[in-house]
Structure formats: structure tokens, C-alpha cells
Amino acid sequence: TVAGRRTAPIWPARAGSPGCGRAWLAPRSAPRSQASGRRGQRRSHRLDNSAIALQRLETPLPPMGPFEAARLPDGAFNPRVLAARFGIDVEAARAQAAALRRQRVYVNERYQVNVQRIAAPFGPDTSDMLWLSIKRRDRAPIHDWRDLQRIKNAIVGEEHEGFEVYPAESRLVDTANQFHLWVFADPQVRLPVGFRTREVMDARAAAAQGARQRPLDGAAPPAHAAKDED
Numbered sequence: 250t251v252a253g254r255r256t257a258p259i260w261p262a263r264a265g266s267p268g269c270g271r272a273w274l275a276p277r278s279a280p281r282s283q284a285s286g287r288r289g290q291r292r293s294h295r296l297d298n299s300a301i302a303l304q305r306l307e308t309p310l311p312p313m314g315p316f317e318a319a320r321l322p323d324g325a326f327n328p329r330v331l332a333a334r335f336g337i338d339v340e341a342a343r344a345q346a347a348a349l350r351r352q353r354v355y356v357n358e359r360y361q362v363n364v365q366r367i368a369a370p371f372g373p374d375t376s377d378m379l380w381l382s383i384k385r386r387d388r389a390p391i392h393d394w395r396d397l398q399r400i401k402n403a404i405v406g407e408e409h410e411g412f413e414v415y416p417a418e419s420r421l422v423d424t425a426n427q428f429h430l431w432v433f434a435d436p437q438v439r440l441p442v443g444f445r446t447r448e449v450m451d452a453r454a455a456a457a458q459g460a461r462q463r464p465l466d467g468a469a470p471p472a473h474a475a476k477d478e479d
Contacts, residue, residue: 313396316355316362316403325349355404359396361386362404366434376435379405383428390426395466401432408436410443 324330326349331342353364363382369375383400385391401411411432416422455462 311358313359313399314357316357316360316400319354319356319361321349321354356386359385360400362400364404367431376433376438379411379432379434381405381411381430381432383430384426388426391428397428397430401430405432405434406436409433410438410440412440 326346328339328342328346331337331345332339335342337345351365355362355364361384365380365382367378367380369377371378381400381404383391383397397413401409405411409432411430413428413430449465450458450460450462451465452462
């Protein structure tokens, strides 16, 4: 609910997949985006990921520091360059370039996150959503829940709720080691499912109850670097 109002039924977010290209650090600016159609969505997802520059990360991974605003290189927005490089028509490349311009991009030592705002996909009585498209900078697969929670906290805010989608097979997109969170822009919105109170245990407390738990990361979450205010 939002301020006591009931939310609209869940509805699929608008078409258009936030992409990731090679990012350069920048003081404030960030690109933005939209693409349309199922085919275009899958194609743009492949295109976005093909353009990512590989950065090898040391093992163990470096600590997660704060995210910094970044920008994509100019070539990421040239439709003719994109069309020639990836074998798509100029119109599709133009749509993809426009999509990238709508995004904000953030990076830290481990991850690159592209952020796109979606206008109230659950109805006007709820909130806009921020679509976080997340990849490790070495393109390795990830699914560390704690990392995703810290990314959500740093990019949007600690009291904002978000979710992943495990879709019907008929709309599955699985083309790259890239992961997606949808986060409510309004911190008052709460999902009608999930636990209602906080409970966090360290390894010792969990063991006392017959459970197993990895050690908690004692580092404080990075300060918000990427509040989307558009």
C-alpha cells in the first residue's frame, strides 16, 4: 500500500531492457533509455551485453565501495556504428541508442548498474519503479543476495522495497550474466508478501538453532550515490 491506499494488481513492466555498455566515470551525468517489442527487447539485451568491456577482477573480489556516477562512451549512442557492429538495422540501433540515453549508470569496484525509471507500472496510486540492470565488471555470473541487497540500498535507498522476477517461460530472457531488480521509488510502498519484521543472525546464533549461516559482513553499506530524482 501507499499511504494507506491499496495498490493496483501486479502488471508486467513496460517493454525495454536497461543495457550496459562500457562505462567511464563522470561527475554527474548519466544516460537514459527505452526500446519496444518483445523481439526488440531480446535483441537490445544481447546488444547491450555484447558491448560491455571486460574487466578482470582479482580473487578474492575487492571490497564493495560506494558507487560513482559514470557515462558511456560516445560510440554507444551512434546508430550507424551500432548497426554495423551488431548486424541490426539502423532503426533498431537508433531505438537502442535512445534507450541508453535514458539511463543512469553507476560503477564500483565489482559492479556496473544501469538504472531506468518506469512510470507507475502498477497503476497511478502506486509508485514509479527503478529498474536496476546489474552485472559484474568481469561478466562472471553472480547471485549473491547480500550483494544485490547492498546494491539496492546504495543506488535507491535502504527503506525502498524491490524484487526480482522469475517469469513464465513464455517471456523468459536469458542471454547474458546480467541480473535485474525492480525497486519502488517511493519508500512507503511495501509488497503484500514477505516477512514483516527484521531478523538478522550471525553464524553463531544460527548454529545455536541448528541452522547454518555464513559470517555477516560488518562493513556499513555504502552511502547513497545514485538517488534517481527525475
